[in-house]
Amino acid sequence: MKLWRNPDIVWRIEKRREQDILQALERGEDVSGRGTVILIISGMMHQLNLVGGRIWALCDGNRNETEVAAELAREFDAAEEEIAGDVAQFVAELMERGWLRRG
């Protein structure tokens, strides 16, 4: 089943931050704690890091979990089987929060 974002969630890619973070990644820095996507949910703001933000953006109703992992592996030049577990865990957490759904 395809993955869909909750349409009530307002979100945005922070483009300039994303560029900075991609450059930092190329320099070999740890960027896991830096947000590239902001979500506004019931007046509260949350941020997703580079990988989380890409997963979020890919959950547009056109891909299932396997396809998201495949696309992510391609973008980050990683083995799909390595990345699939992280995607599954992240998707499960966001489903639990009601931020994503399958359909």
Add this chain to the structure above:
Amino acid sequence: MAETITEQFSAPLTFNWTLSYRCNFSCAHCYSRDEIGEELATADIRRIVDVLAEKQIPFINFGGGEPLIRPDLFDIAAYATGKGLNVSMNSNGWLLDAVAAKELKASGFKSVGVSIDSAAAALHDDFRNMPDSFPRAVAALDHLHRAGLRSTMSSVISRINFRNFRELLQLAREHQVGQVYLHNFKCSGRGFKNRQELDLSPEEWKDFYVEALRVKDATKDLRISFDDPVIASLPGYDENPLVKGSSCGKLSLHLRPNGDITPCGFIPLVVGNILRDDFDEIWYDSPVLRQMRNKEAKGKCAGCGAFENCLGGCTARAFATTGDFSQPDPHCWK
């Protein structure tokens, strides 16, 4: 997931947009009632909406002036909604009848705020300089509810209501309001002229917030919002705002009727024009915005342990009373 928000955003989250300075009311505290300015044609307003959508600014809130004065308000809102923006507004309620409420709903408004400053009709009417404005404002809340549109209530805290704010909350409950904004008094425009008569002393502000926060904690059926950075200096205050200090220039900007951008409606410094200037240059490079984002601790803020949380309180109030962003907020009780 990353949760700490320390870096600058790529654009504001909200534009507070004064479409017109015209208003059918003449309120004692109004920041803009004495302003006169060119208004843009609908086509130019649509061009502004295009810029906001391109910059992925998610929220616009129409204020004023009275937004319903503009006959193209519904068209503008529908256009903005169609571009994916979340549209809200604040009104004095006078023109907000059943037909207007339905049109607001149809044009995509997410919520509409009505200003009510006292639960005592005569006091509200006197503050707003408009006989019968209270029953019409209350009726506006009911029209919004019947139209299926989320309503909020905005109350500017001043000498006329600070001891009776619970009555405002009860009024909100009785008219199915989901959220009440207890706005802090701003010393801008008429608010500056009438400051001696309307504003509270710093100690009164402290007492008000201590009590209002206690009520907020105990209230489950209504959202109560303050949005006043000076609160962060209260001992034990542990709410986590999106940014420290004033949000203007960090999370929000203000648009004047001619497209000029100011940091907020209460700071009369133009940092650019959204139709003429490059928005990213304004947002990232404006000396005024940079100064507001990097305030120094001056005066009694220097050495104060609360500064790291309140960042000197409301920048607009400090600027209005001293001409310096970095001076302490005159409401500060410390």
